[in-house]
Amino acid sequence: MTQTQLFKELFSIRDWLRYAVSRFESSDIFFGHGTSNAYDEAVWLIFGFLHLPHDTIENFLDAHITSKEKKDLLFLIEKRVNDKVPTAYLLNEAWLRDYKFYVDERVIIPRSLIAESLSENLYPWIDDPEIIYSALDLCTGSGCLGIMMAHSFQNAEIDLVDLSDKALQVAQINVDQYGLDDRIELIRSDLFDALKGKKYDLIISNPPYVNEASVKNFPMEFLKEPSLALGSGDDGLDHTIRIIHEAKEYLNDGGMLIVEIGHNKEALLDKFPALEFQWLDVSLGNDFVFMLQKSQLSH
Incomplete structure (x- = not known):
């Protein structure tokens, strides 16, 4: 499937969350930098990228994603899967308890x-x-x-x-x-x-x-x-x-x-x-x- 076809079929955050979980589940990525499964990793990546609160997911699942956001989000998902870059580095953020910190390589x-x-x-x-x-x-x-x-x-x-x-x-x-x-x-x-x-x-x-x-x-x-x-x-x-x-x-x-x-x-x-x-x-x-x-x- 081409990028153009993918963008035509994935409209909402719900669509992209499902897509990201599927990509992560079918890959050999390792969870261990804040999450332990594909769903939590996908939520962190998508909601972190969109600067949306993680504790009110249901409020945003049916919101549409712009063309620019789709392009950037797909880049991050593929970087996570293909290059094994931890989500914390992709987003430049990590969490300990309720504290958020800037991180990079x-x-x-x-x-x-x-x-x-x-x-x-x-x-x-x-x-x-x-x-x-x-x-x-x-x-x-x-x-x-x-x-x-x-x-x-x-x-x-x-x-x-x-x-x-x-x-x-x-x-x-x-x-x-x-x-x-x-x-x-x-x-x-x-x-x-x-x-x-x-x-x-x-x-x-x-x-x-x-x-x-x-x-x-x-x-x-x-x-x-x-x-x-x-x-x-x-x-x-x-x-x-x-x-x-x-x-x-x-x-x-x-x-x-x-x-x-x-x-x-x-x-x-x-x-x-x-x-x-x-x-x-x-x-x-x-x-x-x-x-x-x-x-x-x-x-």
């Missing part, structure tokens, strides 16, 4: 489980959000977790740290969009290297944690992301080990460290058998995000 697409706990102000680990005055988002990427911390802990000054200058450029876009320049500082650093003398009440990190075997078997969509933000040695723990060894120097008394580690819990426990990790209860279970108090960390 300079940063990993946000998908942190820590965001679930941040939306509840890290309760019950933190009883009073007002007593957090300084916080660090280590390996910040797009800045998403640090920005969420700024909303959860209104009294906190927050540092966003990343090794990548390109990632920090994207983080700055998001900090600006949320109007948080007065409370957030962006710092280029290889983990703690550029933070000498700084102390925090709270350090969170969603560092690279993919092991070497998994990196080799990545779907094409993940290969569109910056490799620097994904792999972390043979067992996926190179960054996490450094963080655990160095974090105590940068925590105030009573401070805490929260780190996401993917599927590496068993390997982590083998590395640190004496540490009494506490595990956050997130949607995938209690094996993916740990918390340690400063007093638990070794010198």
Whole structure:
């Protein structure tokens, strides 16, 4: 079917939604950057492209799409199917809970489980959000977790740290969009290297944690992301080990460290058998995000 014929047969958003779902279902695209199925991916792509709210789909399904919109939308659908470009990059948007962030190929697409706990102000680990005055988002990427911390802990000054200058450029876009320049500082650093003398009440990190075997078997969509933000040695723990060894120097008394580690819990426990990790209860279970108090960390 030619493009002209296709445009003559697809009029409404409902038509294009059906078409996109069919294209996605018949392809080998991978879902894992915010959706888990063809329908949700199609809704995100179409409604995001048209700048329509996702929570009132029924109000717009019978609306017609202009000729220009059809051409652009078809381009995006084919880019998603043929080039395996993640929808987040096609739209330059990603969502964590109720927060929308700008993203492009300079940063990993946000998908942190820590965001679930941040939306509840890290309760019950933190009883009073007002007593957090300084916080660090280590390996910040797009800045998403640090920005969420700024909303959860209104009294906190927050540092966003990343090794990548390109990632920090994207983080700055998001900090600006949320109007948080007065409370957030962006710092280029290889983990703690550029933070000498700084102390925090709270350090969170969603560092690279993919092991070497998994990196080799990545779907094409993940290969569109910056490799620097994904792999972390043979067992996926190179960054996490450094963080655990160095974090105590940068925590105030009573401070805490929260780190996401993917599927590496068993390997982590083998590395640190004496540490009494506490595990956050997130949607995938209690094996993916740990918390340690400063007093638990070794010198």
